[in-house]
Amino acid sequence: MPPRVVVVGLASDFGCQVQMTNIEDQLLDVLGRIELSYWQLASSGHMPEEYDVAIVEGAVTTGEHVALLERIRATASAVIAIGACAVTGGIPALATSGSLDDHYACVYGEGDVEVACGRIAPMPITSVIDVEYRVPGCPIDMDEFTQVLSRALQGLSDCIPREPMCAICKTLENICFYERGEVCLGLITRTGCNARCITLGRPCTGCRGLAEDANLESAILLLAERGVSREDLMTRARLYNTLEEAFTR
Numbered sequence: 001m002p003p004r005v006v007v008v009g010l011a012s013d014f015g016c017q018v019q020m021t022n023i024e025d026q027l028l029d030v031l032g033r034i035e036l037s038y039w040q041l042a043s044s045g046h047m048p049e050e051y052d053v054a055i056v057e058g059a060v061t062t063g064e065h066v067a068l069l070e071r072i073r074a075t076a077s078a079v080i081a082i083g084a085c086a087v088t089g090g091i092p093a094l095a096t097s098g099s100l101d102d103h104y105a106c107v108y109g110e111g112d113v114e115v116a117c118g119r120i121a122p123m124p125i126t127s128v129i130d131v132e133y134r135v136p137g138c139p140i141d142m143d144e145f146t147q148v149l150s151r152a153l154q155g156l157s158d159c160i161p162r163e164p165m166c167a168i169c170k171t172l173e174n175i176c177f178y179e180r181g182e183v184c185l186g187l188i189t190r191t192g193c194n195a196r197c198i199t200l201g202r203p204c205t206g207c208r209g210l211a212e213d214a215n216l217e218s219a220i221l222l223l224a225e226r227g228v229s230r231e232d233l234m235t236r237a238r239l240y241n242t243l244e245e246a247f248t249r
């Protein structure tokens with residue numbers, strides 16, 4: 001029997017699942033090797049009781065999400081977290097800055113509002129369960145996603161890149177934004193998207209998270225030489241990485 005795969009979305013705009021619908025050709029090759037048992041964005045049926053691989057998008061924002069993740073973890077032999085929301089908390093985790101109650105009142109007004117599903121502070125799924133594979137980014141890079149899914153189907157280990165973006169950016173012969181007096185977070189951000197934004201003419205905003213091999217202190221010094229304060233750098237980096245401890249110091 002081919003591996004049974006489910007695709008589940010938690011708190012997010014489902015942008016990564018939409019990305020998946022944009023790569024029919026690549027995906028068809030993989031789909032020929034799996035049984036796609038449930039795809040929250042694209043199926044009308046219910047999630048099955050049994051499956052082998054779970055692809056999960058989105059941040060955890062409710063007790064229901066926690067319970068669902070625990071069921072997924074108990075069922076799937078491999079879990080793939082896709083997108084910044086699932087891997088680092090992404091944009092939803094911005095709500096952890098300041099008081100959650102104040103944010104809630106700002107959106108829904110003062111007074112008693114019935115809170116469905118047990119609201120909790122947003123966090124990545126990796127804070128709730130262990131996952132075998134991570135595909136970071138907002139949205140995910142589809143080449144990377146198909147590679148990771150293929151690795152999961154073959155039982156190979158995760159291969160998330162550790163290096164920052166600059167090396168690949170240089171090989172693509174992009175002109176560095178620092179040469180133009182603009183701030184780019186590529187120097188501390190995990191590579192793997194083929195320097196997508198930079199090649200399209202926009203600085204990296206850090207959606208793939210802090211690279212393990214990044215030298216943050218050197219980056220802080222380099223930016224200081226260019227008149228950008230540590231706090232400014234941290235504020236920019238927290239856009240997708242509010243919960244990254246290195247960006248809170």
Ligand code: SF4
Nearest residue numbers: 166169176177184186
């Ligand atoms: S800082 Fe940004 S633009 Fe400059 S080399 Fe690194 S990734 Fe490329």
Ligand code: SF4
Nearest residue numbers: 193197204205207208
């Ligand atoms: S260049 Fe930076 S912001 Fe753009 S997709 Fe890659 S990691 Fe994300």
